[in-house]
Amino acid sequence: MARERFVTGTLYTFGSRVLTVLLGVIASAIIARSLGPQMKGIYALAALLPSLVVNFASLGLGSAAVFHTARGGISRDQILGTTILMTLFMSLVGVVGGSAVAIGLGDVVFPGVDLRFLLLALLIIPLNMFHLSVKDVMLGARSFRLYNLSPPLKSLVWIGLLIILVRVVRFGVPGALMATAGAWLAADAIAFMLSRRVAGGVSFSPNWHYVRIACKYGLQIHIVSMLAVLYYRADLILVNRFLGAEAVGYYTTSVGLSEHLTLAATAAGVILFASVAGERSENRRKTMTSLAVKSTLVLTAGGAAILAAFGRQIITLLYSSSYLPAFDALVRLLPGVMGLAGWQLLANDLAGRGFPRYNIYVALITVVMKLGLDFAWIPSFGIRGAGWASSIAYTCAFALILLAYQRVSGNRWRDVLVPNRDDVRMMIAVADRGLQEIKQLWRRRKM
Numbered sequence: 507m508a509r510e511r512f513v514t515g516t517l518y519t520f521g522s523r524v525l526t527v528l529l530g531v532i533a534s535a536i537i538a539r540s541l542g543p544q545m546k547g548i549y550a551l552a553a554l555l556p557s558l559v560v561n562f563a564s565l566g567l568g569s570a571a572v573f574h575t576a577r578g579g580i581s582r583d584q585i586l587g588t589t590i591l592m593t594l595f596m597s598l599v600g601v602v603g604g605s606a607v608a609i610g611l612g613d614v615v616f617p618g619v620d621l622r623f624l625l626l627a628l629l630i631i632p633l634n635m636f637h638l639s640v641k642d643v644m645l646g647a648r649s650f651r652l653y654n655l656s657p658p659l660k661s662l663v664w665i666g667l668l669i670i671l672v673r674v675v676r677f678g679v680p681g682a683l684m685a686t687a688g689a690w691l692a693a694d695a696i697a698f699m700l701s702r703r704v705a706g707g708v709s710f711s712p713n714w715h716y717v718r719i720a721c722k723y724g725l726q727i728h729i730v731s732m733l734a735v736l737y738y739r740a741d742l743i744l745v746n747r748f749l750g751a752e753a754v755g756y757y758t759t760s761v762g763l764s765e766h767l768t769l770a771a772t773a774a775g776v777i778l779f780a781s782v783a784g785e786r787s788e789n790r791r792k793t794m795t796s797l798a799v800k801s802t803l804v805l806t807a808g809g810a811a812i813l814a815a816f817g818r819q820i821i822t823l824l825y826s827s828s829y830l831p832a833f834d835a836l837v838r839l840l841p842g843v844m845g846l847a848g849w850q851l852l853a854n855d856l857a858g859r860g861f862p863r864y865n866i867y868v869a870l871i872t873v874v875m876k877l878g879l880d881f882a883w884i885p886s887f888g889i890r891g892a893g894w895a896s897s898i899a900y901t902c903a904f905a906l907i908l909l910a911y912q913r914v915s916g917n918r919w920r921d922v923l924v925p926n927r928d929d930v931r932m933m934i935a936v937a938d939r940g941l942q943e944i945k946q947l948w949r950r951r952k953m
Contacts, residue, residue, distance in 0.1 A: 512781045512794050515650035519773035522654035527766050529661035531824060533668055534762060537682055538755075538825045540672045547755035549679045551616050551746060552623040553686065554739060555604060556630040561735045563600035564635055566724030567592055568642040569779075569857065573723055574716070575646025576784035576858075582705035584713040586643045589720070591712055593639040597632035604628045615743065618751050626683050633690035641697040645780050649704045656696040664689035726862040730853075733869035737876045737899060741884070741892045748885050757889045759821065759829050760836035764843055767809040771847035774798040775854040782858030792917045795855045799848055800925050806847045810840045831889075838893030845897075845904035852904075852911045852922075864910040872903040 538546050571589045575582055607615065608624035616624060637656070644653040667688045671681030702708050742761075746754045778798050782791050813820070817833050825832075853865045876899035883891025908919055 512777060515648065515777040515781070516774050516798070518650045518654050519777055520770060522657055523769050523773045525658040526661050527769055529658060529665060531766075533661065533665050535824045536665065536668045536672060538759070538829065540668075540676075541678065541682070543755035543828060544752045545679055545755075547746070547751035547753070547758065548619050548623065549682050550742065550754055550758045551619050551751065552627045552679065552683060553630070554742060555608065555616065555624050556627050556634060557739065558735055559600045559604040559607075559628075559631050560634050560638070561731045563596045563603070563631070564638065564728065564731065565592070565596055565721065566727030566731060567596070567720060568639040569727040570720035570724035571639060571642045572646040572780055573783050573858070573860075574720065575643055576648070576780050580713065580716050581709070582643060582647060583707045583709045584711075585646075585716060586640070586701055586705040587709040587711065588713045588716050589639050589643070590636070590708070591710060592717065592720070593635050594632070597635045600631045600635065601628050604631060617746065620679075623679050623683065626680055629687045630683070630690060633687055633694055637690060637693045637697050640694070640701045643701045644697075644704045645776065646783075647704050648780055648784065650777065652700045652704060655700060656693045659696055660689045660693035663692040723860075723862070726866065727857065730862060730865045730869050733866070733873050736873045737869065740877060741880050741895070744880050744884050745889060745892055749888060753889055756829060756832040757835055757892060759825055759832040760834075760839060760889070760893065763813060763817070763820070763832075763836055764839040767806050767813065767840075767843045768847050768850065770802045770805045771850045774802050775850045778851060779854040779858045782855050783860075788915075791855070791859075792915060792921070795851065795911075795915070796917065796922050799851050799922050802847055802851060803844060803923075804925075806844055810843055814840055835889040835893040838890055839896055842897030842900035845901035848904040849900060849907050852907045856907070856911060856914060859914060861914055864907070864914065868903050868906045868910065871906060872899050875899045875902060 537549060541549060567589055571585055574580055575585055605625065605628060608621060608628070612619065612621050612624055637660075641653060641656060644650075664685055667685035668682065671677045671685050675681060677684070742754055742758065745757050775798075778794060781794055785791050785794070814837055817836050818830060821829050821832055821836075849868070853868070856862065856864050876895055879895035879898060880892060883895055885891075887894070908922065911917065911922070912919060
């Protein structure tokens with residue numbers, strides 16, 4: 507039963523993420539074709555500010571909501587209400603802090619980006635934080651269908667607003683930022699209604715016991731998230747510093763395409779975190795994690811091969827030939843995608859077991875390694891050097907997290923990485939289950 511729920515949840519999440527990514531590619535193409543490489547780079551840098559603030563201000567509250575909802579012990583309506591109150595407070599702190607960074611350090615951290623763009627982007631902070639924390643109660647309750655509704659709907663709204671504000675009205679970068687904020691607002695409304703339904707209501711009377719345990723667990727996740735900002739996004743700032751906004755436009759294109767390959771790992775990791783947190787059987791935990799890692803690495807390797815072979819054609823089709831310089835960085839990012847996928851999955855397993863400290867150790871080592879390589883290679887090799895730095899750092903991170911996972915779970919690395927006959931049968935069963943779900947959805951649509 508637990509394995510079936512895990513497989514079903516992963517399929518729902520993967521399907522939702524695939525649809526969201528496809529819609530996101532359309533949105534990205536609208537931005538790229540409307541703004542051009544340089545202005546796309548400026549938009550990416552302006553949008554980076556709220557992303558950084560959200561990661562620094564979130565305190566891991568969403569992850570804490572997943573963990574404690576899955577473990578039980580506190581009513582869901584209290585978790586939801588208390589999480590909302592904490593998120594609103596931290597959103598206010600984030601907006602104030604983001605304003606200070608934009609006004610005081612904007613010329614240093616985001617050279618070439620208009621201050622007005624940075625201040626406008628701050629509207630995204632409370633909208634983004636509210637959505638991420640509220641919908642995680644559904645994940646902890648393992649209500650996977652409802653959990654996966656808001657992301658594709660948000661992307662649809664985003665596309666509609668981009669068409670109006672960027673293509674038709676031609677508001678440029680401000681229009682793209684307003685469209686992003688509007689999409690988050692729509693997602694907030696949907697996520698709140700669904701989460702309140704799953705939680706059986708919402709209690710806005712603060713549960714101070716939950717505040718304490720949520721902060722204790724969440725702060726560990728928060729440290730990992732802050733480090734993740736550095737190893738995921740600091741290279742954008744360095745590319746802008748050493749090479750300029752146009753190079754950022756190319757590099758964000760290659761990063762965006764390569765990160766789509768981690769779609770399966772992200773989907774499985776989300777479900778794995780909630781499933782491991784709520785599962786009491788160690789054997790079932792090991793089985794779920796091994797299946798997730800093996801099947802995900804197979805899918806990721808296939809996607810990387812396709813991008814390596816047809817990356818130029820895909821870039822030209824989606825973004826136009828003016829973005830072809832992005833291919834040089836893309837092929838150098840691909841080797842690290844496998845490591846990144848495996849790292850994400852094992853990190854979610856460890857967090858679900860209540861051992862996020864190992865994720866902190868690995869993330870810290872990865873940040874030091876990646877930033878060192880970025881500083882050494884970006885000035886000399888451009889965005890190609892940034893691509894190699896990411897690949898080497900992510901591969902080493904996967905090796906380190908695998909060692910930590912073996913120590914905590916007792917599962918051997920061969921059982922995690924090397925498929926056997928049972929794994930092949932299970933992968934075929936999962937694929938068949940996915941086809942059956944698609945057929946059922948198609949029949950309902952025809953009815």
